[in-house]
Amino acid sequence: MTAFDLTGRTALVTGASRGIGRAMAVAFARHGADVALNGRDTALLAEVQAEIEGLGRKAVVVAADVTDAEAVRGMVDGAISSLGHLDIVVNNAGGNSFSVPFLGARPQGWDKVMKLNLDSVVEVCRAVGPHLLERKSGSVINVASVAGLSAVPMMGHYGTAKAAVLALTRTLAAEWAWAGVRVNSLVPGWVATDLTEFARAEESIEKALISRVPMQRWATAEEISGPAVFLASDASSFVTGHSLIVDGGLTVT
Ligand SMILES: NC(=O)c1ccc[n+]([C@@H]2O[C@H](COP(=O)([O-])OP(=O)(O)OC[C@H]3O[C@@H](n4cnc5c(N)ncnc54)[C@H](OP(=O)(O)O)[C@@H]3O)[C@@H](O)[C@H]2O)c1
Structure with a gap:
């Protein structure tokens, strides 16, 4: 058994039907965890379950x-009653479907992105926090983005939501540390998933994005799951409030 072992642990992963969330859910299981899978597409979720x-x-x-918010409370209750308890909670569901300069963004569009990327994390943490604090253990992993660290013109809505996730992570890490509950952020760079399909479909966009990445390529979703296992497991037992950047060097240049 290594410090990365998750045998006997239970995890809830939001947005586990595809992409990074699916890869993390499968990686947790490979390391021994039982997993509650969230998403909206039940056919895809059944595939991951199988x-x-x-x-x-x-x-x-x-x-x-x-x-x-009400559905989130039901989801957390359902995960706890099916698995007995929760050790690992990954707030991964998120994304962005439009690019627009700040002044061109409609208030409804801004609110939609905040709801999906920030409010969802808030609601899951509200719903699961008492359970983790009562059990006096747990690892919460909030999936942010490099867009929350540096400027991404035309995506101010998304970057602002992800920056707030980083701030919430640090605050909860400090507030929940007394109970042995760790809270960290995982910060991906460019990952080849459905979310970034638009960029791979257009050679000029892909070239512009990837030329800025020192490793000169997209990450696979599986390459985000190793760092997630680290944050979920005892291998990171003294790590809390951290933003773990997994970006092929993008943000060091
Ligand atoms: N790909 C990248 O380059 C990249 C970079 C930085 C950060 N990220 C972040 O990483 C996370 C995962 O991204 P991804 O690339 O894996 O995206 P993806 O392939 O589009 O998958 C998104 C996942 O979120 C779920 N989801 C979306 N809206 C939801 C909702 N309202 N309720 C419940 N589940 C919902 C989707 O499931 P259903 O369709 O079944 O609902 C799906 O499982 C996101 O937070 C994203 O912002 C991605």
């Missing part, structure tokens, strides 16, 4: 729209 069961781990589907 993949995890094939690894000999338990997987339950807790479908919910994370922008609906």
